Amino acid sequence: MTRVRRGYIARRRRKKNSSLVSGFKGAHSRHTRTINQQTIRALFYSYRDRGRKKRYFRRLWITRINAVTRENQIFDSYSQFIHNLYKKQSFLNRKILSQIEISNNIGLSKISYKIIKPNKVNEERLK
Amino acid sequence: MATTIPTSAFIATPLRCSTGRSSAIWVQKAQFSASSSSLGVSLSLKRPSLRLVSVRCETNGAGMPVIPAEERWMYEESEINGPDIWNKTWYPKAADHVNTEKTWYIVDASDKILGRMASTIANYIRGKNLATYTPSVDMGAYVIVINAEKVAVSGQKRSQKLYRRHSGRPGGMKIETFDQLQKRIPERIVEHAVRGMLPKGRLGRTLFTHLKVYKGSEHPHQAQKPIPLPIRDKRIQFVKK
Numbered sequence: 001m002t003r004v005r006r007g008y009i010a011r012r013r014r015k016k017n018s019s020l021v022s023g024f025k026g027a028h029s030r031h032t033r034t035i036n037q038q039t040i041r042a043l044f045y046s047y048r049d050r051g052r053k054k055r056y057f058r059r060l061w062i063t064r065i066n067a068v069t070r071e072n073q074i075f076d077s078y079s080q081f082i083h084n085l086y087k088k089q090s091f092l093n094r095k096i097l098s099q100i101e102i103s104n105n106i107g108l109s110k111i112s113y114k115i116i117k118p119n120k121v122n123e124e125r126l127k
Numbered sequence: 128m129a130t131t132i133p134t135s136a137f138i139a140t141p142l143r144c145s146t147g148r149s150s151a152i153w154v155q156k157a158q159f160s161a162s163s164s165s166l167g168v169s170l171s172l173k174r175p176s177l178r179l180v181s182v183r184c185e186t187n188g189a190g191m192p193v194i195p196a197e198e199r200w201m202y203e204e205s206e207i208n209g210p211d212i213w214n215k216t217w218y219p220k221a222a223d224h225v226n227t228e229k230t231w232y233i234v235d236a237s238d239k240i241l242g243r244m245a246s247t248i249a250n251y252i253r254g255k256n257l258a259t260y261t262p263s264v265d266m267g268a269y270v271i272v273i274n275a276e277k278v279a280v281s282g283q284k285r286s287q288k289l290y291r292r293h294s295g296r297p298g299g300m301k302i303e304t305f306d307q308l309q310k311r312i313p314e315r316i317v318e319h320a321v322r323g324m325l326p327k328g329r330l331g332r333t334l335f336t337h338l339k340v341y342k343g344s345e346h347p348h349q350a351q352k353p354i355p356l357p358i359r360d361k362r363i364q365f366v367k368k
Contacts (some may be wrong), residue, residue: 027341057216059262060262063260067255067257067260096213098258102217102259103212
């Protein structure tokens with residue numbers, strides 16, 4: 001049989017893969033066999049982390065709200081703040097709350113004053 | 128409430144002039160001031176007779192440039208309306224965590240319970256009391272601890288709490304009690320406590336360098352004008368029974 005070259009098929013497939021791992025360190029973006037492995041990992045991680053991204057950000061917002069709530073001392077903690085928020089049937093979500101508190105010095109304390117229930121303990125705090 | 132609005136938060140993008148229309152009205156001579164931020168180029172003027180005129184573009188009330196409706200497609204949304212703060216969680220820029228502009232706090236450790244004090248210190252160093260807290264960035268403050276040799280522990284810990292270290296060689300474990308270490312190197316006690324409460328990793332190690340512990344009440348950081356660390360823990364004072 002005559003010699004058959006396969007042409008550009010393999011190269012085309014590998015070029016498609018290598019665009020997914022551009023910028024990876026060392027051999028991971030240069031050698032074809034490691035590129036194969038790294039694309040599988042990259043795609044796996046991006047699939048999995050699209051779900052995790054939502055968790056991470058919610059966690060970050062909660063930490064930020066907790067920090068400011070404790071500083072303001074109107075409520076003792078994030079948990080109390082959120083509990084009162086729900087009791088007042090507010091629809092503000094954590095993302096919005098954390099952006100409010102960063103862009104605006106007193107935004108969160110204004111919200112806290114609105115939702116705090118006046119009773120003996122809280123009346124002392126409000127003074 | 129000691130929060131300050133970070134410098135990068137939601138400041139309008141540099142003024143951009145829309146095409147031709149408005150710039151012709153304001154500029155007397157075709158000269159740009161050297162501080163115009165929309166150009167990356169600074170022009171040096173050699174002839175003394177020219178007057179420097181700053182380019183002032185039409186802006187609306189919010190400081191954003193007015194872009195006529197026919198030209199809106201040329202610009203991105205953030206250039207037209209400003210950054211979208213409701214859909215992009217704030218992340219600090221370099222200017223928001225410059226070390227020279229961070230607060231310095233000072234704590235007097237005399238008769239304070241070791242762990243409770245270390246916990247508040249670690250919170251402030253990490254920046255967890257700030258609205259701008261970001262886990263991947265060093266947003267925290269500096270903390271000075273003085274009178275470290277007078278830090279207190281409850282119960283029998285003074286003679287029973289062990290500090291261990293290992294030299295790496297077999298049989299190389301060295302053990303000291305709280306008492307002995309306090310006589311030898313009192314600063315190490317507070318440092319050990321706070322280091323255990325900071326994150327472990329590259330960032331944690333840089334955070335640890337923001338803690339300054341001194342025995343005695345003198346410290347060399349008067350120029351930083353440290354303010355007293357606000358401690359809200361009610362059980363932090365050591366009560367002798």
